Amino acid sequence: MRILMAGASGFLGTLLTERLSASGHDVVRLVRRPAKGPGEATWQPRQGQVDPALLVAADAVINLAGAGVGDKRWTAHYKSLIRSSRVDTAGTIAHAIRKLPAEDRPAVLLQGSAVGWYGDTGDRQVTEEAPAGSGFLSDVCRVWEAAARPAEDAGVRVALLRTGLPLDQHGGLLKPQMPLFRLGAGAKLGGGKQWVPWISLTDWLDAVEFLLERDDLAGPVNLVGPDPATNAEFTKTLAKVLHRPALLQVPGIALQIALGGFADEALRSQRVLPGVLERAGFTWTHPTLESALRAAVGEQTPAAA
Template identity: 40%
Template sequence: MNILLTGGTGFIGQRLMGHLRSHHQITVLSRTPNKVYQRLGHDIKALSSLDQLDNLDQFDAVINLAGEPIADKRWTQAQKERICQSRWNITQQLVDKLKAGVNPPRVLISGSAVGFYGRQGDALVDEDSNPNAEFSHHVCAQWERLAQAAESEHTRVCRIRLAVVLGAEGGALKKMLPGYRLGLGGPIGTGKQYMSWIHIEDVVNLILFLLEHEECSGPFNAAAPEPVTNEQFSRTLARVLGKPHFARVPAWAMKLLLGEMASLLLTGQRVMPVRLQQAGFHFRYPTLDKALKETLCAPQSR
């Protein structure tokens, strides 16, 4: 396949490239092509702007993973705007270019997040669950609406609602590890809030699965089939690292430090990957214990 990828230099994008590059022709869209060459190699084609293309007819598939990290900074009004526009603008541009052609890509796989559902307590959540209206839902809902506009008789659209992605080289786990390795890790707030997660290899594999299975379209929860509470996650992480588990981060401290963004950590969703499993996808890392042991104990040869 000839594939256009956005977000190729990010945490998921770099791991995905390791699987795509040997079998497909890849073009990475990035405002800084030099970063593409530095991180991915000079054999990858880099595109600095969609303005260089009249349409996307030359591509068989588009994978859209671009977006400002949602939990990297305090949610000021300006940061909220960056979070939104970094997702919405590129998605709108991709859809416009896709619609401008006569032989568009066969599939658009576009990112989203389990934040689409907002806070859900301990209720089991699937793709048909009603969302709670809040900022994370607002971001994801508009992101998905823009992507879904590309759906046609020629192009199917898959929207992947990502849970917390586990990998040693980036994401939330990388930020958590220093404290846990010092024996200072512990649950946040009550620890009873659910935390949906997925191993990065399963993210890569489900993207490949959706590329290849032409019957798949619509929303898919990219979350392992065994969500855990924050307390369970914290305890398992400490045990895999062989560290004590007695510290606790009070809710008030998180709110003081992070403001509104603390709600991401103090509330959660118990998300199930119902549509992926119905489609026949099998998780390589369905349990947290297995996922963390592979991530933290296996030699990092990738």
């Protein structure tokens, strides 16, 4: 399969490119700088420009592009960048697909999104049927997904990858926490009762490949593990896996000082379930938090007695 990918240089995009290439797919990465070889192609999403010939040649398109949500403090400028970097890329691809003759369109668009769609769900379990919540990230997800709608309107299968928190010590949620936990300074955030929508990195990659191949699956798909945990449970389990204590607590006010506007998002509760994947028969390699965390830090899960 020939796959055109945006956002291939990010944490997940880099790993997904490696996985798909290893599986025998031909991946062409969209880049904003001059292309360096046949595996890259230049585009300008801020100007809404992508070469239609790239889409004609593609069997599938994957768009994971977007500025990092937790990378910087949420100034007004950076919040604008978080939004525009997603809407511009999704809109450029979707509008270009819609303009193509039907026979030239790629068969599928896997469009990045996030469980941020649901906002704070408290203790309430939600699946893909739940409406959008409130808050900045919910608003971003709403316009992000809407930007891909022209491709869907053109008859292309569009799957919206509502990604949770992939677990890997080299990126995402775990990367900034690992040094503290290894020092025995791990801590739960706020009261620790908020739900964490985790997924192992292996399962995230498997799920994306699963969605590429399943031509009967479209619309929103929650890429999360089947057993969400509270932040307190997450903290306790990570400490157990690393054989370190985790007795501290980071008060909400401290997070506000350290993270600014992102603190509210860090403390929200999201009890998100993978309804579509479960109904489709997807099999998780790491169905429990402990097995996912052991895989993330390179430790084996103890054998059952």
